[in-house]
Amino acid sequence: MEHESVPLYWRNIPSYYRLAARRCRKCGEVYYPPVVKCPRCGSSELEDFQLPHEGELVEFTVLRSVPTDYMKQKPLVIGLVKLGPVKVLGQIVDAAPEKLKAGQRMEVVFRRVVVDGKYGLVMYGYKFRPRP
Amino acid sequence: MRAGIVSWGAYIPKYRIRTEDIAATWGDDPARIVDLYLVYEKSVEGYDEDAVTIATEAARRALRRGAVDPKRIGAVYSGTESKPYAVKPISSILIDALGLANNVFAVDMEFACKAASDGIVAIAGLVESGRIEYGLAVGTDTSQGEPGEHLDYSASSGGVAYVIGRDGVAAEFETIYTYNSDTPDFWRREGSPYPMHGEGFTGEPAYFRHVVGAAKGLMERHGYKVSDFAYAVFHQPNGRFPMRAASMLGFPPDKVKPGIVVTHIGNTYNASALMGLARVLEQAKPGDKILLVTFGSGAGSNAFVLNVTDAVLERQKADVPKVDEMIADKIYIDYAMYLKNRKMVKLFE
Numbered sequence: 001m002e003h004e005s006v007p008l009y010w011r012n013i014p015s016y017y018r019l020a021a022r023r024c025r026k027c028g029e030v031y032y033p034p035v036v037k038c039p040r041c042g043s044s045e046l047e048d049f050q051l052p053h054e055g056e057l058v059e060f061t062v063l064r065s066v067p068t069d070y071m072k073q074k075p076l077v078i079g080l081v082k083l084g085p086v087k088v089l090g091q092i093v094d095a096a097p098e099k100l101k102a103g104q105r106m107e108v109v110f111r112r113v114v115v116d117g118k119y120g121l122v123m124y125g126y127k128f129r130p131r132p
Numbered sequence: 133m134r135a136g137i138v139s140w141g142a143y144i145p146k147y148r149i150r151t152e153d154i155a156a157t158w159g160d161d162p163a164r165i166v167d168l169y170l171v172y173e174k175s176v177e178g179y180d181e182d183a184v185t186i187a188t189e190a191a192r193r194a195l196r197r198g199a200v201d202p203k204r205i206g207a208v209y210s211g212t213e214s215k216p217y218a219v220k221p222i223s224s225i226l227i228d229a230l231g232l233a234n235n236v237f238a239v240d241m242e243f244a245c246k247a248a249s250d251g252i253v254a255i256a257g258l259v260e261s262g263r264i265e266y267g268l269a270v271g272t273d274t275s276q277g278e279p280g281e282h283l284d285y286s287a288s289s290g291g292v293a294y295v296i297g298r299d300g301v302a303a304e305f306e307t308i309y310t311y312n313s314d315t316p317d318f319w320r321r322e323g324s325p326y327p328m329h330g331e332g333f334t335g336e337p338a339y340f341r342h343v344v345g346a347a348k349g350l351m352e353r354h355g356y357k358v359s360d361f362a363y364a365v366f367h368q369p370n371g372r373f374p375m376r377a378a379s380m381l382g383f384p385p386d387k388v389k390p391g392i393v394v395t396h397i398g399n400t401y402n403a404s405a406l407m408g409l410a411r412v413l414e415q416a417k418p419g420d421k422i423l424l425v426t427f428g429s430g431a432g433s434n435a436f437v438l439n440v441t442d443a444v445l446e447r448q449k450a451d452v453p454k455v456d457e458m459i460a461d462k463i464y465i466d467y468a469m470y471l472k473n474r475k476m477v478k479l480f481e
Contacts, residue, residue: 014228110184110185112184124229
């Protein structure tokens with residue numbers, strides 16, 4: 001599988017590692033992943049906005065046919081989690097899918113997301129798991 | 133005021149393997165193995181966890197417990213012997229994972245299981261010299277053991293982080309003493325997947341000489357008695373060694389048992405004694421004195437006397453998972469899953 005380039009990964013580190021989002025100074029809309037121009041009002045004046053590290057599970061799905069990078073992590077559980085003003089898509093770990101329920105509390109965890117072979121970069125980022 | 137622990141955070145991965153399941157795989161008598169090591173089960177990292185992710189979780193909790201602004205951290209030192217990269221520091225990844233400022237001293241330290249406590253010593257020095265306001269010392273490991281070998285029964289995964297400073301101290305460093313020598317008890321050569329050790333040699337000339345040497349040296353130099361301490365916490369490669377070290381020093385079991393975690397999570401290496409200390413801090417009272425003795429093969433020990441202050445009560449109330457809660461929050465896995473999570477199944481890459 002072709003990975004994100006090292007420079008692109010590096011540029012995305014604040015959003016991947018810490019869920020750094022952007023908020024439009026004009027209309028107040030929050031965007032994650034971050035954008036450079038507000039799609040709602042067209043303003044280019046955006047500021048950093050830190051998403052909370054806890055939220056609520058909106059919905060999830062269980063994938064058994066998965067991309068090459070995730071072949072060893074089947075089944076892959078992907079969920080939509082409401083973190084403050086936005087819903088964020090991500091992998092759910094440390095949980096049996098049959099025990100997950102929409103509406104339950106989730107926490108953000110820091111995990112390996114993509115490992116570029118035996119010698120390449122280990123790319124880290126956020127995932128979700130149920131809050132104990 | 134002297135430097136001390138302002139805040140702490142621990143992280144134990146959720147997965148556990150029972151000692152009896154490891155013994156069954158390799159044809160050992162489970163009862164004999166449990167009796168030998170006093171380790172009933174051990175923590176195992178998830179497939180997507182490593183020393184970096186574990187360090188990040190522990191450090192985030194330490195910052196949250198003390199409500200410490202990440203931008204006021206002036207040093208981050210990580211002690212580990214399971215770096216995901218041979219060359220590329222864990223500590224630099226922590227800068228961005230935690231949102232620290234770039235004007236921060238950052239380095240990974242290696243002295244087997246002792247390095248994280250050397251990070252504490254170095255940061256305490258930076259704080260007391262006035263060069264930094266707060267520093268973060270992290271112990272993190274996904275420790276290695278050859279399948280079927282002695283270490284397979286104890287080598288586990290976990291991390292602890294301590295915010296060290298002078299403002300808002302919950303446990304002050306009253307004194308520190310060290311005892312080091314060249315002792316070939318345990319080593320791992322470059323490129324080797326598993327460490328080698330001197331079996332019985334790891335006891336008397338290594339663990340006991342250095343742990344007892346550091347504790348005795350500290351107590352004699354500064355005039356401490358066993359009765360001065362409410363708790364004693366030792367490095368814990370298994371359940372027997374810390375109890376025996378305590379007995380050699382004259383500590384009764386009730387002062388040592390609160391700091392024993394190895395029986396239920398195994399040896400988390402750089403987080404071993406420091407995880408025991410975290411558990412003790414979660415129950416200590418202001419005025420308690422704690423003796424902490426770490427150990428790293430190669431070999432050496434750092435001994436600390438900590439004086440618990442009123443601020444500990446505030447820290448204990450923080451909404452951060454306690455060590456006991458993490459010990460209880462677990463998912464059992466079998467030996468096949470254990471090998472998968474630890475990446476010990478050979479795959480095409």
